[in-house]
Amino acid sequence: MVIIPTYNEAENIEPLVERVLSLVPAVDALVVDDNSPDGTGELADRLSQKYQQRLFVLHRPEKLGLGTAHQAGFSWALEHGYGQLVTMDADFSHPPEVIPVMLNKLQEANLVIGSRYVRGGQSEGWTLVRKMNSWAANFLARRLMGLKARDCTGAFRAYRTEDLKIVLLGKLRARGYSAHLEVLYYLERAGARVVEVPITFVNRQKGQSKISGGEVRETLKILIYYFLFRPKAPAARNVAG
Numbered sequence: 063m064v065i066i067p068t069y070n071e072a073e074n075i076e077p078l079v080e081r082v083l084s085l086v087p088a089v090d091a092l093v094v095d096d097n098s099p100d101g102t103g104e105l106a107d108r109l110s111q112k113y114q115q116r117l118f119v120l121h122r123p124e125k126l127g128l129g130t131a132h133q134a135g136f137s138w139a140l141e142h143g144y145g146q147l148v149t150m151d152a153d154f155s156h157p158p159e160v161i162p163v164m165l166n167k168l169q170e171a172n173l174v175i176g177s178r179y180v181r182g183g184q185s186e187g188w189t190l191v192r193k194m195n196s197w198a199a200n201f202l203a204r205r206l207m208g209l210k211a212r213d214c215t216g217a218f219r220a221y222r223t224e225d226l227k228i229v230l231l232g233k234l235r236a237r238g239y240s241a242h243l244e245v246l247y248y249l250e251r252a253g254a255r256v257v258e259v260p261i262t263f264v265n266r267q268k269g270q271s272k273i274s275g276g277e278v279r280e281t282l283k284i285l286i287y288y289f290l291f292r293p294k295a296p297a298a299r300n301v302a303g
C-alpha cells in the first residue's frame with residue numbers, strides 16, 4: 063500500500079497516482095486528503111472509480127498535519143491487511159521508480175528510506191537556504207535524538223506494517239512533519255534494521271509548499287523533548303527478530 067497524504071495537490075494527484083499504479087502493478091494506493099480547498103479529495107474520489115480495488119481515499123475533515131495523516135494511513139493499512147507500506151509525497155519530489163527498489167530491499171530490512179544523504183542521493187532545485195535547513199534538521203536529529211540514519215527527515219519510506227504497531231500506540235507527540243523523526247526514533251530503538259537507498263529528490267514543480275513556521279517550532283520541540291527524555295519504545299517487542 064502506497065500512502066499519499068495530500069493537501070492542495072490538485073495539479074499533482076492524478077498524474078502521480080497514474081504513474082505509481084502503472085509503474086508498480088503489485089501496489090495499491092491510499093490518498094489521505096485533509097479536505098483540500100482545491101478539490102484534491104474529489105479528484106482522488108473520481109480517480110478511485112477508474113482504479114477500483116486499487117485506489118482508496120481517506121477523507122479527513124480539516125488540515126490535521128502530515129504526521130497524523132501518515133498514522134491514519136498506517137491504521138487503515140493495518141486494518142485492511144497490507145503487509146508492506148510505502149509513504150510518499152504527492153508532489154513528485156519522491157521518484158516513483160524507486161518504489162520497487164525499496165520494496166525489494168524491505169525483504170531484508172524493517173525500514174527502507176529513500177535517501178538524499180547517502181552516496182548517489184541528492185536534492186535538485188533547492189535553494190541554498192532550503193538545503194541548509196534540511197542539513198541542520200538532520201544534523202540536530204542525529205545529535206539530539208541519537209538517530210543513526212542519514213536522511214531522518216524525509217517521508218519517502220517503506221515499512222513493514224507489523225513494525226508500525228509500536229508507533230501506533232498513541233505515543234507520537236508531533237502532528238506535523240517531525241513525526242517522521244519520532245517514527246524513526248522508535249523503530250531504531252526497537253532494533254529495526256534500517257537501509258537507505260539513494261534518491262534524487264526533485265523540488266516540486268507544481269503546487270505550493272506546506273512547510274510553515276509552526277512546523278519548524280514543532281520540530282524544535284520534538285528535538286528537545288527526545289534529547290531530554292529519551293523515551294523508551296512503547297512496546298517491549300523488538301522488531302529486529
Ligand SMILES: Nc1nc2c(ncn2[C@@H]2O[C@H](COP(=O)(O)OP(=O)(O)OP(=O)(O)O)[C@@H](O)[C@H]2O)c(=O)[nH]1
Pocket residue numbers: 066067068069070071094095096125126127128131150151152153155265266270271272273
Ligand atoms: N493530509 C495531509 N497532507 C499534508 C499535510 N501537510 C502536507 N501534506 C502533504 O504532505 C506532502 C509533503 O508536503 P510538502 O508541502 O510537499 O512539503 P515539502 O516537500 O517539505 O515542501 P516542498 O519542498 O516545498 O514541496 C505533500 O503531499 C502534501 O500535500 C496535512 O496537513 N495533511
Ligand SMILES: [Mg+2]
Pocket residue numbers: 151153155266
Ligand atoms: Mg514537497
